[in-house]
Amino acid sequence: MQLIPRRLEVTGDEVSGSTDLPSGSGAVRVGPVEVELHRRHDGMAWSWSLANRGDSPVRLRGVSIVAEVAEVGGALRMFRHGYQSWSSCGVATFGVDHDPSHDNTTGIELLCGAHHADQRAARPDELRSEAVTVLADDRGASSVVGFEGGVAHDGTFRLRRAADGGAELWCEAFFGGATIAAGERRDLHPVWAASQGDPLELLERWATVAGGAGKARVSSPYQIGWCSWYHYFHDVTEADLRANLALADRWPFEVFQLDDGFQSAIGDWLTTNERFPTDLAGLANTIASAGRTPGLWIAPFIVAPDSRVATEHPDWLAQMPDGSGPLPGMFNPPWGGGMGGIMWTLDTTNPEVLGHLEHVGRELRSAGFPYLKLDFTYAPSFDGRYQDPGRTPAQRVRAGYDAVRAGAGDDAFLLGCGAPITHVVGVVDGNRIGSDVAPSWDLEPGQYGLVGYEDTEPATLHGFRNTLARSFLHRRFWLNDPDCLMLRTDKTQMTPEAVRTWAHAVALSGGMALVSDDLALLDAGARALLDEVVAIGREADDAAVAGATPRCDDLLLHAPPTTLTAAGHRLRADVGTGESTLEQIDC
Ligand code: 9PG
Secondary structure, eight states: OEEEEEEEEEEESSOOEEEEOOSSEEEEEETTEEEEEEEOSSTTOEEEEEEEOSSSOEEEEEEEEEEEEESOOSSEEEEEOOSBTTSOOEEEETTTSOOHHHHOTTOOHHHHHHHSSSOSOOOTTOEEEESEEEEEETTSOEEEEEESOOSSSEEEEEEEEOTTSSEEEEEEEEEEEEEEOTTOEEEOOOEEEEOSSOHHHHHHHHHHHHHHHTTOOOOSOOOEEEESHHHHGGGOOHHHHHHHHHHGGGSOOSEEEEOTTOEEETTEEEEEOTTOOSOHHHHHHHHHHTTOEEEEEEOTTEEOTTSHHHHHOGGGBOBOTTSSSBOEEEEOGGGOTTTTTEEEEBOTTSHHHHHHHHHHHHHHHHHTOOEEEEOSTTGGGSSOBOSOTTOOHHHHHHHHHHHHHHHHOTTSEEEEOSOBGGGGTTTOSEEEOSOOOOSSSSOOGGGOOSTTOGGGSSOHHHHHHHHHHTGGGBTTTBEEEOOOBOOOSSSOOOOHHHHHHHHHHHHHHTOOEEEOSOGGGOOHHHHHHHHHHHHHHHHHHHHHHTTOOOBOTTTTTSSSOOEEEETTEEEEEETTTTEEEEEEOOO
């Protein structure tokens, strides 16, 4: 298999078309859009920039280097890397599988927007991957292609049927309709490519390069903690928090993190609701007095319609693309909010909004929370009307994160969640890398709601899948947060075997070890399992710090993958039942 660069494609409202690529370095034009390219060591590796040489602004959707995928031996597989924390990762077969947007019968475009850089449905023949991809054929040939960053714009790979019936790979710098002013020039993230050697090692090399370019924050210590979400969910009370804190003496938690459920409204993060009579400073003080680091969940870029922030600052809201009203950023009925669960999106190109986010970060820090989980943060990536139309989706998300960081301080631990992967490299210390776990291994077929995106719904299997698929990002982009352990064997549908499988996956990943059970439900067996997770986890994490991340040997063979090797152990799971074996091996 070979990738042969063939042409440049520009897509946008005012300009759309293609042109030949220069053979080495040079500038080419499609209408007013000039793209300067410099071909690097490998045939598919490029540095590039673009400029608007016309005298009026241009709204740009994307600029793509299109390569022919030649000499494919048998079936062509694509490793699809998901857009954000919860988006599914795994291998798919070209011509057999389709893009989930194609199956999205909910008709909700924002569901696609939450899981892809481009919220518009893919072509019927197309497979997509975000930030990086691997193409592999049956003869064992493979190519890894990735963008060296993603804070200026997204990088989307589209594997499509070419006019001659073969396959072509579009490497798209995605601008999401951002306006390029007349005369404006922008650097693009370089395209990195390699095809010689073990594709799993090449994926690791890509992550090292992209993490380095993005000044990834990778030096926080291994994290062990407790989180309120996966037992109490929205109904958590101050009494629950205190009861667990009282039982925590016997547990090795450093962080004690309160999740969704304390706030007076989505968007009003500095005030608690009636279930939390004590204010945030008092809660932080209670946690700190027990010798733990206080942690708090917020969803900083979305607001409830009836929140104070939304009603006092309607001009802070991003608007629908057609100007018909505020832009929804999430739909979640348990949040209420006055519109049945629809939440609006803050306009993170508005300097006042950024000032507000910085204020929230600073206030929470000074209330005593040096650990913040920032959730549902993909929202400002949606197509919409923003005060500054020149900002790309990636820049809008990143600006929001940078503002919270500026307020919380350089030494705060920021945990991304629902976070577009490449937007947050260099600003978060940890990041969720899979969808939510749940007190069940998998869902029954009838329980799925998000057609096309079923494998992003809460289920421990879905967390397991991405924990294996993204294990190579750990300590290269941040500390991986695989999501919480599910230790309890009461009030759960997880079998004891599935509990162990998930715990061992978290352990071998070397990622954050967070317990999220009512501690009163946990027995000596659960405690012993956590100790085992921490012992293996520290070893796997130390190896990752030294550059040796866990290895998922069947990542490119089938989805979901089933095996992970690290710290002298190999885990093999039966993903259907949740059962597994853990063997010791010689490394
Ligand atoms: C709090 C939770 C926890 C969890 C996060 C995130 O599509 N949904 O309705 C949806 C709801 C919740 C959710 C993800 C998706 O989970 O990952 O750890 O913090 O929010 O609400």
